[in-house]
Amino acid sequence: KVGKEENLRSPICCIMGHVDTGKTKLLDCIRGTNVQEGEAGGITQQIGATYFPSENIRERTKELKADAKLKVPGLLVIDTPGHESFTNLRSRGSGLCDIAILVVDIMHGLEPQTIESLNLLKMRNTEFIVALNKVDRLYGWKTCRDSPIVKAMKQQSKDVRDEFNTRLARIITQFKEQGLNTESYYKNKAMGETYSIVPTSAISGEGIPDLLLLLVQWTQKTMVGKLRYSDEVQCTVLEVKVVEGHGTTIDVVLVNGVLHEGDQIVVCGMQRAIVTTIRALLTPHPMKELRVKGTYLHHKEIKAAMGIKISAQGLENAIAGTMLYVVKPGDVGVEDYIKAAEEDKNSVMGRIDKSGEGVCAHASTLGSLEALLEFLKTPKVNIPVSGINIGPVHKKDVMKAGVMLEKKHEYATILAFDVKVDPEARELADELGVKVFTADIIYHLFDQFNGYMDSIKE
Ligand code: GDP
Numbered sequence: 470k471v472g473k474e475e476n477l478r479s480p481i482c483c484i485m486g487h488v489d490t491g492k493t494k495l496l497d498c499i500r501g502t503n504v505q506e507g508e509a510g511g512i513t514q515q516i517g518a519t520y521f522p523s524e525n526i527r528e529r530t531k532e533l534k535a536d537a538k539l540k541v542p543g544l545l546v547i548d549t550p551g552h553e554s555f556t557n558l559r560s561r562g563s564g565l566c567d568i569a570i571l572v573v574d575i576m577h578g579l580e581p582q583t584i585e586s587l588n589l590l591k592m593r594n595t596e597f598i599v600a601l602n603k604v605d606r607l608y609g610w611k612t613c614r615d616s617p618i619v620k621a622m623k624q625q626s627k628d629v630r631d632e633f634n635t636r637l638a639r640i641i642t643q644f645k646e647q648g649l650n651t652e653s654y655y656k657n658k659a660m661g662e663t664y665s666i667v668p669t670s671a672i673s674g675e676g677i678p679d680l681l682l683l684l685v686q687w688t689q690k691t692m693v694g695k696l697r698y699s700d701e702v703q704c705t706v707l708e709v710k711v712v713e714g715h716g717t718t719i720d721v722v723l724v725n726g727v728l729h730e731g732d733q734i735v736v737c738g739m740q741r742a743i744v745t746t747i748r749a750l751l752t753p754h755p756m757k758e759l760r761v762k763g764t765y766l767h768h769k770e771i772k773a774a775m776g777i778k779i780s781a782q783g784l785e786n787a788i789a790g791t792m793l794y795v796v797k798p799g800d801v802g803v804e805d806y807i808k809a810a811e812e813d814k815n816s817v818m819g820r821i822d823k824s825g826e827g828v829c830a831h832a833s834t835l836g837s838l839e840a841l842l843e844f845l846k847t848p849k850v851n852i853p854v855s856g857i858n859i860g861p862v863h864k865k866d867v868m869k870a871g872v873m874l875e876k877k878h879e880y881a882t883i884l885a886f887d888v889k890v891d892p893e894a895r896e897l898a899d900e901l902g903v904k905v906f907t908a909d910i911i912y913h914l915f916d917q918f919n920g921y922m923d924s925i926k927e
């Protein structure tokens with residue numbers, strides 16, 4: 470029988486990579502197979518996450534004959550691929566994502582957002598496995614539905630295998646250029662130093678069993694300490710959303726502990742910390758077909774690890790990427806929690822240059838702002854920041870950046886990462902001569918700013 474006595478929680482897994490590499494499809498593929506056969510195999514869809522129980526993983530990996538003891542209860546895969554959810558899964562600067570899948574298209578190799586993802590993973594010191602996706606697109610590929618990759622590879626012609634090897638070697642070289650050792654997982658003898666590559670097809674399912682098994686085996690082998698279940702609530706806000714009938718809600722990932730309906734919670738807000746009470750703990754309805762839009766299952770309590778929607782009053786100004794605190798019954802006051810919540814925000818917001826000279830940095834959430842600031846601070850980049858904000862760029866932000874026009878003209882610049890610029894703000898910026906650079910890849914902001922600096926020097 471499975472060794473549940475260790476009481477581990479499910480590892481949390483994020484999917485990252487360049488657009489169109491198949492992140493969504495891969496998730497669908499992992500989720501889908503059993504659902505189509507009419508048995509979901511215990512898979513539950515949660516808010517912003519999907520839970521795969523070990524039984525399901527064992528069933529799907531049995532062909533690999535790993536007869537591995539699965540010690541974790543399952544795997545919690547975050548549904549919203551991309552850097553947004555990864556950067557928001559944070560706790561005081563460290564990452565809460567236990568492991569990531571970095572998806573690379575075998576036909577395209579490393580692309581700009583692959584490198585962006587790599588940089589974020591490095592910054593947060595997060596383990597990852599490369600899914601080398603779309604192997605079915607190799608010319609002449611013979612479909613071996615849902616088969617382990619080594620078995621599928623044996624079915625292929627020599628031409629297919631040659632092309633595969635050529636592309637794999639090229640991609641391993643590209644990773645090396647980024648300072649990383651990688652190797653196909655079935656040859657990798659030094660996991661931990663060398664990152665594993667699992668060839669996959671999200672269309673026909675080759676390699677998916679390997680990917681699932683590797684995720685679970687690797688996390689439970691190397692992260693037992695981190696995965697030991699704890700009663701101490703550890704919870705982070707992934708998204709702030711308005712939902713009909715519930716007002717403003719927050720989508721959270723509960724990493725550890727238990728949340729109850731009626732718990733008093735403290736969440737970081739734009740102006741000050743928000744103290745409120747959980748009105749409802751919600752997850753999607755399990756029977757998809759019967760699901761009426763906007764209806765949720767209500768829970769009295771929920772245990773980690775889970776993706777949950779929380780409905781409560783006063784969440785309008787909550788900030789994604791911050792920690793949620795629960796006031797324990799019997800605690801004297803909420804002051805300590807308010808302080809903790811605000812400290813978290815201040816530790817990020819307080820990272821502006823002491824000289825008062827620098828650009829303004831904007832991002833959509835605290836998590837992505839933190840990632841942007843960390844990047845701007847790295848020695849090879851080294852762009853000073855004098856002002857920061859979360860959310861779209863408004864006129865007042867342009868005014869603020871305009872202050873630099875007199876001090877250091879080139880710093881009258883806003884670097885906007887993954888946020889919108891209000892048209893009026895854009896107009897005002899043109900009028901005043903404030904530069905506004907936008908990008909959804911952090912280092913593109915660096916490129917744009919550098920280009921601008923060079924043009925000034927000329
Ligand atoms: P995302 O942007 O990374 O989420 O990529 P999607 O999952 O939306 O996939 C982008 C496109 O690639 C879609 O047309 C998919 O059908 C296709 N695609 C994804 N995975 C595979 C694969 O393994 N094989 C093939 N042939 N196509 C794929």
Ligand code: MG
Binds near residue numbers: 492493494550
């Ligand atoms: Mg997608």
